[in-house]
Amino acid sequence: MKQNLAIQQTLQQKYLLTQKNQNALEVLKMNHEEITKLVLQFAQRNPMFACRFHQEKGYEMMDTVHAPISLKEELYYQLHTCKTSIREDIAAYLIESLDENGYININEEEVAHAFQVTLQEVQDVFTILRTFEPSGVFAKDAADSLYLQCLHMGNTKGAYLLKHHADAILSHDLSSIAKQMNLTIEEIKDILHSIRKCHPYPCAPYQTQTTINITPEVDIIVEDEEIRIEPISVFTPSLHQEYVSMMEEHPQLKQYFQEASIFVDMLHRRNASLLMIINELVTLQKGYFLYHDELRPCTLKDIAQKLGMHESTVSRALHQKYYRFEGECYAFKQLFSAMTCQGDSADGIRKAILSIIRQEDKHKPFSDQQLVIKLSAMDLKVSRRTVAKYREQLHIPGSSQRKLR
Template identity: 40%
Template sequence: MKQKMQYIQTLKQTLKLNQKLLKSLDFLTDNIDDINKVVQQVLETNPFLELKSPKNYDTQQFIESISNKRSLKDDLYLQLSACTRPYNEDLMDYLIESLDDSGFLSYPINQYLTDLDIDREMLDAHLDILRSFEPNGVGATDAIDSIIIQLKNNNKTKSYTLFRDYQDVILTQNYSLIKQKTGLKKEEIDHLFYEIRSCNPFPCNMYSSSQDDYISPDILIEVEDSNIMITPINQPELIVNDLLYEKVKNDENMKSYFNDAHFLIENLTKRNQTVLFVANALVDIQSGYFLYDDELYPCTLSQLASETGFHESTISRTLNNKYYSFNGEVYPLKQLLVSQTASGDSSDSIKKAIVELVDSEDKEHPLSDNQILKKLEELELHCSRRVIVKYRQQLNIPSSTKRKVLK
């Protein structure tokens, strides 16, 4: 009898904890990581709540991924352990550990040869192994080299050769000069440019140097054959075990657990549908940005509210703390909202701000593209890292590593 009373008391305490956790959630505003942490706790204590597992879904992986975010180097070592090509373990370890936060080699090639006391053939053989790993483009010397590696790995022979030989001309988008040098037709050049633009100059920025800084996106945006595909991700499907409830439905505590399970599923479903609906509308407005690398089209909360039929406050809460993944990078959905600038041209304002930031930076510690992005956000100028790279190159501003002035 005493054991039964203790069990009932424990059950009630767990039930109160579940209800407290659910009440703490602001389903529409909270990011997917915060929600999934609560989902994990409720899954462990609510007997009726289960994680539906499609054939290609690893339930345990979902549970572990909430608290364990792998780093770039973790993933590289994992791929190295499965590598069947012959390699020197110490040399591969050195190369992986020498990568910077962007997945680029930290030192000039000649320094690797000197430090490791090896010949170029040996170094190239091991770099080839590293550069065969995911993310495609890892182990490059810089962003330009990363694009070259990606094109080569993807067997884009023509665009690889074009970009390798004429990258300076391509970055200025001088069609006539490229046509003159290559003899290619404009249609061919357009296609090759599309393949080149599809590459991510910073493929490793999906990782964070700090696990606590990692942000999980709600949606994945992909472009295939001029079509934009939007896919919800990091949203496990939950189900209620009705058969189990039928056996214990006369127990009031069990009934509360059952109701809580339905409450969680209904609110999660509504949240995810709202996020997807708003994201679809926003991506449709900014389709040129994703398809053709155009500038972001001016779009405000008011315009998006009019487009979707939601109130502005609902749109704001929906976009708050929500992120999307595109070309291997994670961006805030709010970034796709762009207010019309005073000049009427957002690109001019962004370029001007980039020049001012670079002019005033500490020359011994120049701003990285990521730091420039954050400072632009503070100025309420919104763009992506790849747009910063594009503008910086158009302005003939070197990368931060090349701008660094040593004492």
């Protein structure tokens, strides 16, 4: 057989994430407190770097906020930065369907019908969501949550035991399990001991509150129905120009000068990128700031597409960042609102439910089904179950508990 050796040229485009770009992304993710710490550390080791701190303004702008750790906010961030292809509209609906323990009990066929997709497509979304942190979220119950955690930990025997012998575990029938798995009772006890390292309610920490001191990134001010965004500057970075003339005599200063120049440029780019993202987000939610309207449906993907950025960049930029509005501090991620499977804003539906209940006859309060009808008249299409979920999120009791005797 005659063989021919041929050389073929191909043009392939690759993006290499340089160390400089990696550093820029890390700086973009930092909040005021983290940036301040980094700046102080850099100033100590680089004589060319100068930084003037606005002490009085920094202290004035520091606020104490009670920030609830939200499971859903954490899941949305994982969703929008997920590297695996996923139907985000279905995923958002499933996230909104979680109960307070992070469990989900939903008919997958109904979801498939609502989104006009195949059952397999819904199951594919579920499969990805069940890999999210905290490990065990999107489980059907406590046993299923323990099963997911065992899989995540690589505890295959524990996962098998929970999947195939859950009833026997509850009845403490270890001899039956040992016989079926061809193991000794001591080996079964060892597996059960490994399972106890998992938590049946892994989402419990998200139901707590923590108090933190934060410095907001911007002030959002409304005057004459105009929105103004004012950056809150804690410090001003610069270079020691008086040392520039000494660089010829002291070559080491050149290296310091280059490093300081790159660092200052990185800080400026961080602020510019953040302001660009904030401006787009505030513009999209201007009705909320001007008239206290409900939040418009908005995701990280929406903002990223408008600015020509990657979703992960937007996610990093807004990570643990806050704005001040009407004297209160809020996390930027609170400006993102999910969309129901019918395309309505979840925030808008919650506000509508609250408004209807405030105006109801307290002697004849509306049932959840009556709320569904009232919402439908407002062109808000939701199920009774969804109404019940949103009502509980608003800490509003059922109709029987609201009725005045």
